[in-house]
Amino acid sequence: MRDVAVIGIGCTPFGEKWGSSFRDLFVEAGTLALDDANLSGEDIDAMYVGNMSAGRFIEQEHIGALIADYSGLSTRHIPSTRVEAACASGGLSFRQAVIAVASGMEDIVVAAGVEKMTDVGTGASVDALAGAADREWEGFVGATFPGLYAMIATDYMSRYPLTREQLAQVAVKNHYNGARNPIAQFQQEITIETVLRSSLVADPLRLFDCSPITDGAAAVIVAPFDRAREFTDTPIRVLASEQASDTITLHDRRDISTLDATVAAGQRAFKTARITPKEIDLVEVHDCFTIAEICAIEDLGFCKKGEAGMLTMEGVTALNGDLPVNTSGGLKACGHPVGATGIKQVYEIVTQLRGDAKGRQIDGAKIGMTHNVGGTGATVAVHIFGV
Amino acid sequence: MSVARFWRKIPQRYNLIGTVCKTCGRHFFPPRSFCPDCRRNGNVVEYKFKGTGTVVTHTIIRTASDQFEDLTPYALAIVQLDEGPRITAQIVCTPEDVKIGMRVKGTFRRIAADGASGVIYYGTKYVPDE
Numbered sequence: 073m074r075d076v077a078v079i080g081i082g083c084t085p086f087g088e089k090w091g092s093s094f095r096d097l098f099v100e101a102g103t104l105a106l107d108d109a110n111l112s113g114e115d116i117d118a119m120y121v122g123n124m125s126a127g128r129f130i131e132q133e134h135i136g137a138l139i140a141d142y143s144g145l146s147t148r149h150i151p152s153t154r155v156e157a158a159c160a161s162g163g164l165s166f167r168q169a170v171i172a173v174a175s176g177m178e179d180i181v182v183a184a185g186v187e188k189m190t191d192v193g194t195g196a197s198v199d200a201l202a203g204a205a206d207r208e209w210e211g212f213v214g215a216t217f218p219g220l221y222a223m224i225a226t227d228y229m230s231r232y233p234l235t236r237e238q239l240a241q242v243a244v245k246n247h248y249n250g251a252r253n254p255i256a257q258f259q260q261e262i263t264i265e266t267v268l269r270s271s272l273v274a275d276p277l278r279l280f281d282c283s284p285i286t287d288g289a290a291a292v293i294v295a296p297f298d299r300a301r302e303f304t305d306t307p308i309r310v311l312a313s314e315q316a317s318d319t320i321t322l323h324d325r326r327d328i329s330t331l332d333a334t335v336a337a338g339q340r341a342f343k344t345a346r347i348t349p350k351e352i353d354l355v356e357v358h359d360c361f362t363i364a365e366i367c368a369i370e371d372l373g374f375c376k377k378g379e380a381g382m383l384t385m386e387g388v389t390a391l392n393g394d395l396p397v398n399t400s401g402g403l404k405a406c407g408h409p410v411g412a413t414g415i416k417q418v419y420e421i422v423t424q425l426r427g428d429a430k431g432r433q434i435d436g437a438k439i440g441m442t443h444n445v446g447g448t449g450a451t452v453a454v455h456i457f458g459v
Numbered sequence: 460m461s462v463a464r465f466w467r468k469i470p471q472r473y474n475l476i477g478t479v480c481k482t483c484g485r486h487f488f489p490p491r492s493f494c495p496d497c498r499r500n501g502n503v504v505e506y507k508f509k510g511t512g513t514v515v516t517h518t519i520i521r522t523a524s525d526q527f528e529d530l531t532p533y534a535l536a537i538v539q540l541d542e543g544p545r546i547t548a549q550i551v552c553t554p555e556d557v558k559i560g561m562r563v564k565g566t567f568r569r570i571a572a573d574g575a576s577g578v579i580y581y582g583t584k585y586v587p588d589e
Contacts, residue, residue, distance in 0.1 A: 194522075195523075195524055195525035195528060196524075196525065198522070198523070198524045199524035199525065199526070202524060208468065208489070209489060209546065209547060210547045211524075212460070212472075212570065212571075212580070212582070213535070213547055213548050213549055213570060213582065213584075214520060214523060214526075214527045214530065214533060214535060214549055214570070214571070215520075215535055215547050216520055216522065216523055216524060216527075218522070219518050219520045219535050220547075222518035223516040223517060223518050223535070223536070223537055224516075225518075226516045226517055226518060226559070227515070227516035227559075230516075230559055271521070272519070272521050273521055273522050274518045274519065274520050274521060274522070274535075275518050275519040275521070276518075277518075321547065322537065322547070323515075323537040323545035323546060323547050324545060328515065328516055328537065
């Protein structure tokens with residue numbers, strides 16, 4: 073297997089992009105990534121695109137070909153493949169690109185992610201997202217996505233000493249970071265009171281515990297590490313690319329409050345990269361809800377079960393802490409265009425490792441990690457990057 | 460959900476028909492025809508669940524998809540059936556009264572409908588059993 077490097081990155085601003093179509097979004101992200109790597113369309117050997125549900129959000133399938141076409145590559149007939157794993161679609165798209173390059177099958181590969189969510193109303197959006205869980209045995213009886221994570225929170229809070237304020241602090245911290253990220257959907261800092269005063273969505277989770285509905289796209293370009301310096305002075309090496317799965321329903325899990333797929337993917341990633349959690353300088357975790365960030369920090373092995381709330385309150389996961397978590401603002405503040413999120417996480421880690429994260433830069437960051445979850449934990453992708 | 464897709468699961472949704480492996484005694488809901496533990500040595504037969512169980516975790520849904528919006532707020536829980544399998548279900552009572560460890564039993568209820576003139580979906584919700 074060949075070593076793989078990220079040589080170019082691009083990301084649209086995230087938000088409610090009423091003026092931009094699905095096509096506008098991915099073309100913008102792809103163009104930014106190509107410019108960043110000093111490449112033109114003719115250099116691309118293959119594309120992967122993470123997208124959860126264009127079928128439900130814009131009634132469009134066949135996304136792989138559509139993206140290649142509107143990226144101006146139809147006459148080159150490159151292979152272009154859609155990858156779907158609910159909210160982990162982006163992470164899996166990136167992993168497919170890494171595998172394609174590592175195997176020697178392709179040299180220059182684009183991994184993209186895109187979701188255009190605001191062309192349908194909130195109810196339709198909630199229902200489309202519920203498709204990430206089990207439609208027959210969860211969605212059918214009235215389970216929503218916030219509802220499923222709320223049941224994780226209820227279980228967790230009955231077993232570990234997590235306070236409502238500690239949970240709120242996850243959102244406060246991520247909004248602080250988002251306010252320092254020019255592509256973030258939310259640019260305002262909030263307080264614990266903002267979270268606790270917001271309306272209940274699914275008890276105990278409130279509106280400010282939830283990631284928003286977002287339009288956006290991100291794209292990164294990977295290449296063999298040996299060739300990376302042809303395109304960039306700052307190649308970022310992919311040290312590990314791992315993926316794991318678990319039961320589709322939350323109720324069938326071994327432990328409601330532990331995402332075993334996160335544990336498995338995390339352990340494999342540390343083994344592949346031959347490092348320990350202590351060596352990670354920063355991590356982008358999948359905080360679709362505040363409780364998800366708490367679980368992720370623990371399940372990835374950064375602390376024991378039950379400790380993440382306390383560490384969050386103490387500032388350990390803040391920008392100036394020992395383990396900065398979600399410097400981009402995370403899904404909570406940067407936004408969560410589901411298929412694009414996994415690629416945006418790579419975009420953020422590469423930006424940080426290059427030293428380009430103005431206003432939220434982690435000084436001397438050498439090793440970063442991304443953690444992307446599909447559904448309530450049925451799919452998890454974990455990647456580790458190094459300079 | 461299309462008529463056929465709903466109709467096909469009526470035994471499970473109305474009457475909690477699952478399966479049990481007579482080799483190891485493990486129960487399955489929704490039903491499995493192949494025991495993952497015993498594999499080829501398994502002997503899986505139909506089984507009607509008693510419909511009694513215990514609340515494992517719960518929430519109150521206050522923002523729902525369009526089909527369920529008129530029901531909000533409603534209690535949703537993961538229930539461990541007495542035979543072992545866990546299911547996700549609505550609990551019919553004052554939502555704030557649902558607690559972890561609460562005993563519940565199944566009851567036949569209207570779950571949702573496809574608009575004013577579409578299919579009405581029935582199934583099993585749970586009520587306090589204490």
